[in-house]
Amino acid sequence: MGLNILIVDDSPIMRSMIKRILNLSGLDIGEMRFAGNGDEGLTVMHAHWLDLVIADLNMPVMDGFEMISRMRGDEVLRNIPVIVVSTEGSGTKIEKLRGMGVTGIVHKPFSPEEILKAVNEVVYEAANES
C-alpha cells in the first residue's frame, strides 16, 4: 500500500515542487494531500490516515513548530513521522526540532535527492519502530 503524505507549506510553488519530486521518485505513493499552514494541516491529519507529513516552519496562522508540538501532544497524531523542509539554518531551531523528535530536516534550496533521502530514512525509521 502506498505512502499517504501530507505537504504543509504556505507556498503553492513549494507544494508543487515537492509533489513533483515525490511523483517522479519511484516511491509507492498513495494519496498526497496539501495544507497551507499548520492549522489546516492538523485538520487534514484528523480527517485522513497519513504515513508522513512534510512541513515548512515559517507559515502564517500556525507555524511548523506549533503544528508539530500539537501533533506530539495528540495521541492519534503523535507517531506520524515529520520531515521539515525550511530555509531555517539556526542551530537553536534545529536543536528544538530534534527535541521534538523530528529527524528529517531538509534545508532549502534542496535537490530532489535530499528530499528522497529524508523520506526513505524517516519512513524506514518509523517502520523499524513499529
Add this chain to the structure above:
Amino acid sequence: MKAENLTHTLEATASSVLGEAAFAMVDGPSDWDEPPQLLPAKDMIAARLQFQGPFTGSMFLAAPVTLAHELAANMLGLELDDPEATLRRGDAVGELLNMICGNLLPLIAGNAPEFSIGAPATVDCAAARDMAGAHPEDLRAIVTLIVEDEPVEAALFLDDFPPEAATLP
C-alpha cells in the same frame, strides 16, 4: 561589517539560490564589462519580506516577468508554455526571496541567533525601488545579477543593525 562584504555575501547567496533552486545561469558584477540596464518597473515582478531577530529588516527581489515565468517553469519542471508557470511566477519570485533571506541571515549573524522570517508578498516594483531611494540609511546592500541574460535586483534593508551582531568582517 564592511558594506562591500555585505553586498558580496548577498550576491553570492542570491546567485547560489537562483542556481540551485531554479537551475538558472547567473552572472554577477565580477562577470560584467558594464552594469546592466534595469528594466522598467512595469516589466518586473517584485516580492518583499520582513524579518525580525537580533536585528530587523526586509529584503526585496525583482525579476523581469519573462524570467519569473522561466524560473517558475524550471522550479516546477514544466514546459515554458504550461499555464501553471504563468500562474506561479509571482510565487516563484517570493519563494526564491524567502530562500535567499533564510540563507543570508545566518551568514551575517551566525547560526545561533533566531530570526523570524515573514511570508513574502508580491509588491509593486516601482514602490520597492522608491523605498531604496527614500531610506538610503537602511539600504545595506543592493545587487543586480544577470540571470539567463536578464537583470534581477536584490536588496537588503536593515532597520537596526548593531555591528556586534555581525559575524562577517
